[in-house]
Structures are given as structure tokens and as C-alpha cells.
Amino acid sequence: MRLPVKSSALLAAIGFLLVEAASASLSVDSQASVVVIPPTVSNGLTEAQFISSTHGLDGPKLSNINSTAFGEVWYFNTVSEDGKYSVVAFFWASPSPSLTAQLQNEKILSAQVIVREDDDIYSANSVFAETAEIFTSAKGTSGLWLGTGCSFSGSQSLSTYSVNFSSPFEITGSIILESVAPAHYKCSSAEAGVDTQILPNFGWVNAIPDAQTTVDLKINAKNIKFKGIGYHDLAWSNAPFFSKAKGSLFTEYQWAHGRIGPYSVVWLVITGSDGTNLTSGYVSRDGKVLGTPCSNVSVTPQFNTSTRQIRRFFAQIDLRHEGTLYAQLDVGGILINDAGFVAGSGGLSGGLSSEAFEHTGVASFEYYRSVQLPEMPSGPQ
Ligand SMILES: *[C@@H]1O[C@H](CO)[C@@H](O)[C@H](O)[C@H]1NC(C)=O
Ligand SMILES: *[C@@H]1O[C@H](CO)[C@@H](O)[C@H](O)[C@H]1NC(C)=O
Ligand SMILES: *[C@@H]1O[C@H](CO)[C@@H](O)[C@H](O)[C@H]1NC(C)=O
Ligand SMILES: *[C@@H]1O[C@H](CO)[C@@H](O)[C@H](O)[C@H]1NC(C)=O
Numbered sequence: 001m002r003l004p005v006k007s008s009a010l011l012a013a014i015g016f017l018l019v020e021a022a023s024a025s026l027s028v029d030s031q032a033s034v035v036v037i038p039p040t041v042s043n044g045l046t047e048a049q050f051i052s053s054t055h056g057l058d059g060p061k062l063s064n065i066n067s068t069a070f071g072e073v074w075y076f077n078t079v080s081e082d083g084k085y086s087v088v089a090f091f092w093a094s095p096s097p098s099l100t101a102q103l104q105n106e107k108i109l110s111a112q113v114i115v116r117e118d119d120d121i122y123s124a125n126s127v128f129a130e131t132a133e134i135f136t137s138a139k140g141t142s143g144l145w146l147g148t149g150c151s152f153s154g155s156q157s158l159s160t161y162s163v164n165f166s167s168p169f170e171i172t173g174s175i176i177l178e179s180v181a182p183a184h185y186k187c188s189s190a191e192a193g194v195d196t197q198i199l200p201n202f203g204w205v206n207a208i209p210d211a212q213t214t215v216d217l218k219i220n221a222k223n224i225k226f227k228g229i230g231y232h233d234l235a236w237s238n239a240p241f242f243s244k245a246k247g248s249l250f251t252e253y254q255w256a257h258g259r260i261g262p263y264s265v266v267w268l269v270i271t272g273s274d275g276t277n278l279t280s281g282y283v284s285r286d287g288k289v290l291g292t293p294c295s296n297v298s299v300t301p302q303f304n305t306s307t308r309q310i311r312r313f314f315a316q317i318d319l320r321h322e323g324t325l326y327a328q329l330d331v332g333g334i335l336i337n338d339a340g341f342v343a344g345s346g347g348l349s350g351g352l353s354s355e356a357f358e359h360t361g362v363a364s365f366e367y368y369r370s371v372q373l374p375e376m377p378s379g380p381q
């Protein structure tokens with residue numbers, strides 16, 4: 001869906017609000033801008049930008065984050081080539097910084113890192129930040145969560161992101177991502193004027209679909225160093241993620257990012273609690289996008305029949321004249337397993353239908369299925 005006219009009106013409105021919120025007087029039309037996110041929820045309406053612009057692909061999309069908004073989350077992920085290590089990092093500007101629990105915080109700015117080494121899991125949660133400063137320059141964005149020791153810094157062309165942690169954060173060091181795959185939205189490459197919503201009022205941009213990563217972290221006395229593949233996206237909403245009537249916004253959610261041979265692959269399959277479905281596939285080869293389809297994408301999960309844990313995914317992404325990408329993700333290390341939400345990594349194999357051989361590699365995934373809540377007894381009316 002393209003709404004170029006509406007988008008410029010919306011952008012103008014948001015630009016005005018961002019300038020009001022920011023301490024510096026810069027407009028969204030310039031090459032650089034800074035937005036300061038205050039530490040606590042705001043009163044009034046949360047304004048959201050859901051139509052893409054050319055500037056600041058993963059720049060702030062909300063102004064005035066109120067107590068019922070999901071907020072914004074800058075997400076980074078990496079898994080080592082041998083699958084031994086994986087890391088996820090979240091930079092939250094959200095009163096409810098969780099996909100599994102309905103939190104209600106007054107303070108909204110925090111960062112969280114989870115690291116896996118074989119079967120050992122390490123995690124760190126930051127203190128709440130004093131403010132977050134988000135700098136946007138051309139396409140890239142940098143974010144500083146003041147007082148937490150956590151920041152990320154993106155280059156103007158989106159080619160490199162570094163995610164840095166220092167004291168008082170309990171994990172220190174850096175993750176450097178060097179992009180190997182062009183950015184995209186759910187059903188298109190990174191163009192201006194496209195609808196970024198993956199569910200009503202829930203936006204998503206995949207600024208780095210695939211990257212070479214260099215990880216150097218210190219956890220207590222332990223050094224974790226590896227090279228692997230990485231990923232970065234931003235998700236935002238001015239609506240709540242959980243509601244009393246519908247539970248979470250998703251009843252089922254499947255996401256994965258991986259690399260097999262020359263192919264960078266991302267899939268996102270969502271069933272919303274309002275019955276809306278989204279299937280989005282992305283495949284690039286040697287830095288060129290082969291397709292960003294939203295139809296003829298299928299992902300089938302398979303479970304262990306005794307433990308009922310997620311075991312495998314089969315994915316098919318139709319790339320029209322390029323053929324169909326087939327991939328199988330075999331679940332390996334688990335990073336998060338909480339209230340129906342599972343995040344981890346695994347081996348990925350597959351290739352294009354037009355090819356005679358299969359490639360192998362690694363992938364990261366998330367899988368969520370809403371836990372069936374017991375029937376509420378209906379009270380006297
Ligand atoms: C927050 O903003 C949203 C979107 O504008 C609005 O629907 C909602 O009612 C607001 N919440 C509060 C508590 O003001
Ligand atoms: C982040 O870490 C990298 C690698 O150690 C370093 O080169 C870079 O200067 C750091 N950036 C910031 C903002 O601290
Ligand atoms: C969404 O997908 C589910 C499960 O595949 C299906 O039952 C439902 O009818 C779909 N909804 C729409 C609006 O297509
Ligand atoms: C989906 O696949 C079918 C069968 O191959 C094809 O006819 C149709 O054009 C495809 N649709 C899209 C939107 O690619």
C-alpha cells in the first residue's frame with residue numbers, strides 16, 4: 001500500500017512534534033537530527049509514523065510515548081558460525097519492555113542483553129536511563145541510553161553498526177555488525193512511502209537483514225569472542241501489545257534470520273489476535289535483493305511429540321522468476337523459553353529450487369504461540 005500524499009502530511013506533523021520534543025531545533029528533512037526520549041511515560045496521545053521515509057530508516061518513529069503504548073525496541077542479534085554462541089540485545093523505549101509479560105513501568109528506557117555459550121545463559125538488565133539520545137544521520141541511527149553504559153552507533157549508509165556496553169552494565173564489550181544485505185520492509189525493499197505496519201498500528205523495519213559480526217564481550221572474568229552472522233531491526237507501536245480482551249497482539253508469531261551459502265534469508269509470519277495474517281519473506285544473494293514477497297511464503301513449525309517443544313521449521317519463499325527458496329531450520333541452542341515464547345538458534349539448510357545442491361549455515365529464530373488462558377467464569381450481570 002502506498003500513500004505518498006498522506007505520508008508527507010504525516011511526516012510533516014511528526015517532524016513538528018519531534019522538533020518540539022528534541023532540545024535541538026533540527027528538521028526531519030535535513031541530513032541529521034537528534035531526538036531526546038524522556039525517561040518516563042508522557043501524557044496525551046502517542047503519535048506514530050507508519051509510512052517510510054528516506055531519512056533515518058531505523059530512527060525514532062514515535063513521539064510522546066504514553067502509558068498504554070508498546071513503544072519502540074531496537075533489536076540486535078548474532079549467532080556464531082558454529083552455533084556455540086548467540087547474543088540478543090534490546091534497547092527499549094517502552095513502559096512494558098517484554099513480549100511475554102504485561103509490565104506497567106513509569107520509566108521506559110532500558111537495555112537488556114542475553115548471551116548463550118553452549119548450554120549456559122548469561123543475562124544483564126540495565127538500570128533505567130536518564131534519557132535516550134537518538135541521532136539520525138542519512139539512513140543510519142545511533143542511540144545512547146544515558147547512564148546505562150549501553151549504546152549503538154550506525155553509519156550513515158547502514159553498512160556498519162556497533163553495539164557497545166560498558167560499566168555500570170554487567171556485560172561489557174562490543175558487537176560489530178557489517179551489513180551484507182540491503183534493508184527492507186515487510187513486502188518491499190527500503191523505499192520511501194511504503195506502509196511499514198506488520199499488524200495494525202505495529203511497525204517494523206529490518207535495517208540489517210544479515211551481517212558479518214565480530215563479538216567481543218566480557219561477563220565477569222569470562223571473555224566471549226566469536227565471529228558470526230548478525231541482524232538488526234526496529235519495531236514500534238502506539239497501541240498496547242497486550243489487551244484484556246485479546247491477550248497479546250499476536251496469537252502466533254514466527255521469525256527467523258539465517259544464512260545459507262550466498263543467501264541471506266529472513267521470514268516473519270504473524271497471526272494477529274484480530275485475525276490479520278502477515279507472511280513476509282526476504283532473500284538476498286551477494287548483497288542483491290532477490291525478493292521481498294508477502295505472498296506464497298509458508299513456514300511450518302514441527303514439534304517434539306513428547307516435550308511439545310519447537311523442533312524444526314520448514315520454510316518456502318516464492319521468488320517468482322528466481323525460483324523458490326527452500327529452507328529447514330533445526331532448532332539447536334535455546335536462549336529464551338518463557339510463557340510460550342522461544343528464542344534460539346539452529347542449523348539452517350536449503351537453497352533455491354533451480355539449484356542442484358543444498359547449502360548449510362546457521363540461523364536465529366523466535367517462535368511464539370499464545371498460551372491458552374483458562375475460561376474466565378462469567379460473573380453475574
Ligand atoms: C496513547 O496514545 C494512543 C494513540 O494515540 C491512544 O489511543 C491512547 O489512548 C493513549 N493512551 C493514553 C493513556 O493516553
Ligand atoms: C564501540 O566498540 C568498538 C570496538 O571496541 C570501538 O571501536 C568503538 O569506538 C566503540 N564505540 C563507542 C561509541 O564507544
Ligand atoms: C489467518 O491464518 C489462520 C491460520 O492459518 C486462518 O485460520 C485464518 O483464517 C487467517 N485469517 C485471514 C484473515 O486470512
Ligand atoms: C503464488 O503461486 C502461484 C502458484 O505457483 C502463482 O500462480 C501465483 O501467481 C503466485 N502469487 C504471487 C503473488 O506470487
Ligand SMILES: *[C@@H]1O[C@H](CO)[C@@H](O)[C@H](O)[C@H]1NC(C)=O
Nearest residue numbers: 303304305306307308309311
Ligand atoms: C523429544 O525430546 C526428548 C527429550 O528431550 C528426546 O529424548 C527425543 O529424542 C525428542 N524427540 C525427537 C523426535 O526429537
